[in-house]
Amino acid sequence: MAALVLGLVLFLGLHSTRIFAEGWRTQTMESFGEKEYKLLYSVLSVAGFALLVWGYGLARHNPVILWNQPPVWTRHLASLLTLAAFVLLVAAYVPGNAIKAKARHPMILGVKVWALAHLISNNTLADLLLFGSFLVWAVLDYRAARRRERTLATVIDAGPLSRTILTVVVGVVAWAVFAMWAHRVLIGVSPLGR
Structure with missing residues (x-):
């Protein structure tokens, strides 16, 4: 530990x-x-x-188990939340998309969603330390980033709809590859229960 x-x-x-x-x-x-x-x-x-x-x-x-195994529905909710996290992550890198214009700091929001998803679906001390730390960090970082942004009066252009569609498609495909294959290969756990 x-x-x-x-x-x-x-x-x-x-x-x-x-x-x-x-x-x-x-x-x-x-x-x-x-x-x-x-x-x-x-x-x-x-x-x-x-x-x-x-x-x-x-x-x-x-593992140091902190509570009983979370119900199965938490794993399904975590999968949906990580789908949103992947779309937010991609939104941070695709210029001129409406998600970035609205969220302002989509990568930090993606980290928040990812951490929360893993907190609700896991039950060990290591999970609490890892995902809890990232969640607290993301909350504080988002607040600091918004404060800097207000000081600088930053404007982010929403761009054409095609950029937002591209963002969502790439995010969904990346999530599918990770959820159906890479998570099991890299982490040793299949989030979809396969």
Whole structure:
């Protein structure tokens, strides 16, 4: 469990600088140089992510059960929520789509939805630590991002309907591939119960 906690602290800690230490982040970037800062940030982020994935895998070998197995319907709800999370994730990268214009920060919202989906359908201490931490982080990060956005008066163009349709189609296809194949291969669990 220590590796999972250390990975979460490193990964989410780095990703929290804009929430808690915007001034420090700006000063550090200026003193290191933007490229150097981003390189170090990326290397440490990958290390933190690898550590939390490894730690979560280790914790799953000897799980600490917190409550009875959630009902089957929570797994179905989680699948629907992760479908929405995939569409939100894609919306962050497709320029000029209405989902991004409305949600403002679709990737962060996608993380919120993904974390909530996994919290309701799992029952171990490792699940609570991993998904609970990401949910709390996403709530705080979304609030900070909206605050920055109001200060800058950012406007996001909704673009043509075709971009929004493309966003939804790519998100649904990515979710289907992950739910029907990749989740089992990478995580060892089939979310659709196959």
